Amino acid sequence: MTEHTTTSAERDQRDERDDVVDRILRGSETRAGLSVFTPAQAIQTEGLAPSRRGDADDDHDGDQFDLEERQALRRVAGLSTELEDVTEVEYRQLRLENVVLIGVYSQGSLQDAENSLRELAALAETAGAVVLDGLLQRRPHPDPSTYLGSGKAQELKSIVAGLGADTVIADTELAPSQRRALEDVVKVKVIDRTAVILDIFSQHAKSREGKAQVELAQLEYLLPRLRGWGESMSRQAGGQVGGAGAGMGSRGPGETKIELDRRRIHTRMARLRKQIKEMKPARDAKRANRERNAVPSVAIAGYTNAGKSSLLNRLTRAGVLVENALFATLDATVRKSVTDDGRPFTYADTVGFVRNLPHQLVEAFRSTLEEVEDSDIIVHVVDGSHPDPAAQLATVRDVINEVDGRDIPEVVVFNKSDLIDESQRIVLAGLVPDAIFVSARTGAGIDDLRARIAELLPRPELELELLVPYDRGDVVSRIHEIGRVVDVEYLPEGTRVTARVYPHDASGLREFAG
Ligand SMILES: Nc1nc2c(ncn2[C@@H]2O[C@H](COP(=O)(O)OP(=O)(O)OP(=O)(O)O)[C@@H](O)[C@H]2O)c(=O)[nH]1
Numbered sequence: 082m083t084e085h086t087t088t089s090a091e092r093d094q095r096d097e098r099d100d101v102v103d104r105i106l107r108g109s110e111t112r113a114g115l116s117v118f119t120p121a122q123a124i125q126t127e128g129l130a131p132s133r134r135g136d137a138d139d140d141h142d143g144d145q146f147d148l149e150e151r152q153a154l155r156r157v158a159g160l161s162t163e164l165e166d167v168t169e170v171e172y173r174q175l176r177l178e179n180v181v182l183i184g185v186y187s188q189g190s191l192q193d194a195e196n197s198l199r200e201l202a203a204l205a206e207t208a209g210a211v212v213l214d215g216l217l218q219r220r221p222h223p224d225p226s227t228y229l230g231s232g233k234a235q236e237l238k239s240i241v242a243g244l245g246a247d248t249v250i251a252d253t254e255l256a257p258s259q260r261r262a263l264e265d266v267v268k269v270k271v272i273d274r275t276a277v278i279l280d281i282f283s284q285h286a287k288s289r290e291g292k293a294q295v296e297l298a299q300l301e302y303l304l305p306r307l308r309g310w311g312e313s314m315s316r317q318a319g320g321q322v323g324g325a326g327a328g329m330g331s332r333g334p335g336e337t338k339i340e341l342d343r344r345r346i347h348t349r350m351a352r353l354r355k356q357i358k359e360m361k362p363a364r365d366a367k368r369a370n371r372e373r374n375a376v377p378s379v380a381i382a383g384y385t386n387a388g389k390s391s392l393l394n395r396l397t398r399a400g401v402l403v404e405n406a407l408f409a410t411l412d413a414t415v416r417k418s419v420t421d422d423g424r425p426f427t428y429a430d431t432v433g434f435v436r437n438l439p440h441q442l443v444e445a446f447r448s449t450l451e452e453v454e455d456s457d458i459i460v461h462v463v464d465g466s467h468p469d470p471a472a473q474l475a476t477v478r479d480v481i482n483e484v485d486g487r488d489i490p491e492v493v494v495f496n497k498s499d500l501i502d503e504s505q506r507i508v509l510a511g512l513v514p515d516a517i518f519v520s521a522r523t524g525a526g527i528d529d530l531r532a533r534i535a536e537l538l539p540r541p542e543l544e545l546e547l548l549v550p551y552d553r554g555d556v557v558s559r560i561h562e563i564g565r566v567v568d569v570e571y572l573p574e575g576t577r578v579t580a581r582v583y584p585h586d587a588s589g590l591r592e593f594a595g
């Protein structure tokens with residue numbers, strides 16, 4: 082499209098192609114999603130590197146502010162990412178967005194706000210961004226028009242310009258008007274925590290249902306923000322949102338275009354809802370199957386990045402994706418296992434929990450938690466090295482109660498014990514006295530955990546003596562699968578099997594009673 086005389090039809094076509102709505106509607110195939118970030122990059126294994134600019138050499142707050150003022154807008158140390166060498170710098174500049182995080186906290190909630198901002202930093206890095214700085218303002222409530230107060234918004238503007246950031250991320254969900262107003266002040270793209278989580282979810286969802294749920298959530302989020310997207314895209318000289326040229330044809334989209342987009346989104350959402358409804362029977366059938374076999378199940382639940390998948394790997398030596406990224410696991414994984422005394426059961430890995438889960442995503446999230454609802458035991462994994470394990474515990478327990486998991490026996494596991502010292506251990510043990518300390522990394526405590534699980538699992542209680550003809554090898558292997566074989570004897574007329582099984586499995590074996 083090099084000619085100047087582009088026909089309006091051609092321009093419309095191009096608009097269609099570069100349009101954010103289109104990209105999301107196509108999202109399930111391309112994973113473009115909201116694409117606030119480029120695809121996730123390697124996350125630093127050491128977590129967040131120390132701040133390049135600590136509080137001490139912070140020259141932005143300078144002499145012009147009194148102490149009170151300085152504390153009102155404070156930097157959160159340890160948030161920025163240290164770039165390791167020149168090649169890495171170039172690589173990142175090419176592919177990543179540079180972000181500044183902002184949050185608002187009220188009197189007395191500073192610690193909580195800092196932890197929340199740290200989590201936002203981890204989320205942003207998981208989505209593929211580089212976190213340059215984090216700022217918190219103390220005020221009773223976020224400003225209704227610009228989130229930060231107007232003076233602080235101006236300061237943010239100069240910080241963003243000074244650091245060369247191209248995106249600001251707010252730690253709470255912004256109203257569409259707040260986002261626009263703040264963008265007008267700071268002159269770079271402003272997004273919120275919800276957009277980041279949606280982006281990560283869209284990069285990671287694997288199953289058809291998971292993808293459909295995430296796309297639905299994205300569209301729901303996008304709908305009231307339509308106009309804003311057009312504006313911010315046309316303002317971006319580099320066209321970072323939509324790729325090269327996105328701003329040209331789409332500047333100030335007319336009312337008709339927005340109406341059109343809205344209608345297309347509504348149509349698509351209706352289709353997705355229908356699809357999701359249709360997928361439910363398949364999921365229920367799968368679950369019913371499991372229930373019929375009635376192999377007891379252990380759900381591994383917990384906060385995101387607590388080490389659930391690593392623990393599952395350790396417990397079963399299964400190859401489950403482990404990543405130092407939030408939400409590495411978005412679809413439930415089920416693995417078979419067996420207790421030391423031969424009782425079969427399954428482990429289910431689950432999606433990580435996170436605070437302030439966008440309400441659009443609660444449904445998507447819950448559909449993966451049915452594993453938890455149906456389980457016989459919940460292994461609740463907590464990152465013992467996290468700054469606020471009590472908050473993680475509470476968030477996870479709240480949701481478990483909501484999805485009807487409250488009567489299921491819970492084993493609290495403090496993971497990453499290789500990273501905690503004796504005094505931390507004492508604090509954690511005070512929090513949950515019968516918790517088990519493990520390290521999925523070193524294997525410490527894993528045997529204790531296995532023993533506790535074996536103890537809590539229901540025991541097959543009926544002992545059967547069966548005589549299975551030699552041409553029914555399938556029955557013998559089924560007995561091994563559903564129960565515990567006590568004795569096997571090979572007789573001329575067939576295999577004599579003595580086994581303990583669950584009562585509801587006994588009826589299917591009656592014809593072999595010997
Ligand atoms: N030091 C240490 N690191 C661990 C341990 N267990 C897990 N990790 C690390 O913690 C990070 C997260 O582990 P995952 O197993 O992916 O965590 P998860 O809970 O499944 O996370 P999501 O699926 O993203 O919710 C990875 O970098 C692991 O290597 C441990 O016992 N010690």
Ligand SMILES: [Mg+2]
Binds near residue numbers: 389408409410
């Ligand atoms: Mg995982």
